[in-house]
Amino acid sequence: MIEMQDVWKEYENGVTALSGVSVRIPQGSFVYVVGPSGAGKSTFIKLMYRQERPTKGHIFVGGFNIERLRESQIPIMRRHVGVVFQDYKLLQQLTVAENIAFALEVIEASRRTIQKRVQEVLELVGLEDKRNMLPRELSGGEQQRVAIARALVNKPKVVVADEPTGNLDPDNSWAILKLLERVNDRGTTIVMATHNRELVNACKKRVIAIENGRISRDEERGDYGYED
């Protein structure tokens, strides 16, 4: 469950990115966040994993009161929220399997858990045969699947993705969306900011449109709805 109550975000430079956003996203939903460039989509997403703090308002994600979170609690919260980016953020010197294992190593998981979980997510994203390859030996779509595998390896309740298909061709974008749908089928909440009209229109989900820092539209099984 994700909930925002009258959330405002003003950056240090005085730009107001969000002005009074309230929203409720039940556990297990799949939500697209759409809107023009600079509307505040990334800000909306960053608030959910405490990359940014709200200037005002309340945010709850998976039982954590995000804006009240103590510094020492942030790492714990992050283990319950998977994050996926447009640029994958993989470590170039590590193999596919090592990149995924990294997420578990740095939270001091046991060797057995790491082995087991890495194998599970590799199967889920269909990259077992490429487990020993380096990121630069993979296509963009495959790299993004590794990044998603890494986001899933902690079994998070929520996965937020900021333009995960932004760098991908239509086929690869479609594969990523199908993968995220499969993750969603297992009960994980997915919040995905996107500019990809085809995906949004072809695969109907709840659509939250943000314009000028405000939610301008919120529809179940909505359309992309912009001409950009």
Place this chain on the structure above:
Amino acid sequence: MAMKIRTIGRHGREGFKNLFRNGWMTFAAISAVAVTLLILGASLVLSVNIQSMSLNIENQLQFNAYVSDRVPNKELPKLAHELRSIHGVRTVTFISKAEGLKRMKQILQSNSDLINGLGNPLPNEFVLQVNNPHQIPQIANEVKHVRGIEKVQYGASVVPKLLSVMTIVRDTAIIFIAGLIVMGMFLISNTVKITIFTRRREIEIMKLVGATDGFIRGPFFVEGTLMGIFGALIPSVLLYEGYRWIRHQVALFPPFSLLPTPYVMDRVVLVLLACGLFIGVWGSLVSMRKFLRV
């Protein structure tokens, strides 16, 4: 929070690798610390030895007071008593005219007939030992004004002068070394800062997947601390062997001798390691505080 052995091993490994990631910076930082601690160590060795030498000199700190010939022999004990009661005087020893002459003849030996025809030209004499070398000029002055004392003579106050020069040298050295230590910390923190910068992508991912601050800091802490320790080990070895060698050389000229090697160097090495550790820990903490904010 108890840290797993495996985690400590990982921090150690990563921290060690960090040292080589920006090898030249590491080299510069370690060298700076090493030079600093070499100077610190050398001054310590020197000052410990000078102190023990001056303690030896201080132990025999004394001066002479000559008695006027007009004072009759039976008054001498009273005079001795008066001198003994002066504040700061530890012992008073009487040397009679005759005894003085005997000593003089011993010193002159074969040339003693030079003074044979003169009768005894020496006065009665007191030798005064004092508690504190710095007080000699003052006490001597007081003694000079005692009735019956004709003249006082002390070793041109070499010792107090030596001591005050040593104090100045020591204070200058402390300031100088403090400056060098700050520079060492700065270089280490700068090196750690650069490592943090070159690893910012890993740090970013660590934060995103929920690594704790302590875990993220581990390798950088190890890196800085290792630089400090290596910076201390180098001058420790150099000084230890150097002191052993110099002591050996000095021992060839009998009246001089340096304090035993383990006695001096075990402490000096401990001090250097403690300083290196402190510099390293502090240097890495400074840059982590600045550059590893969540």
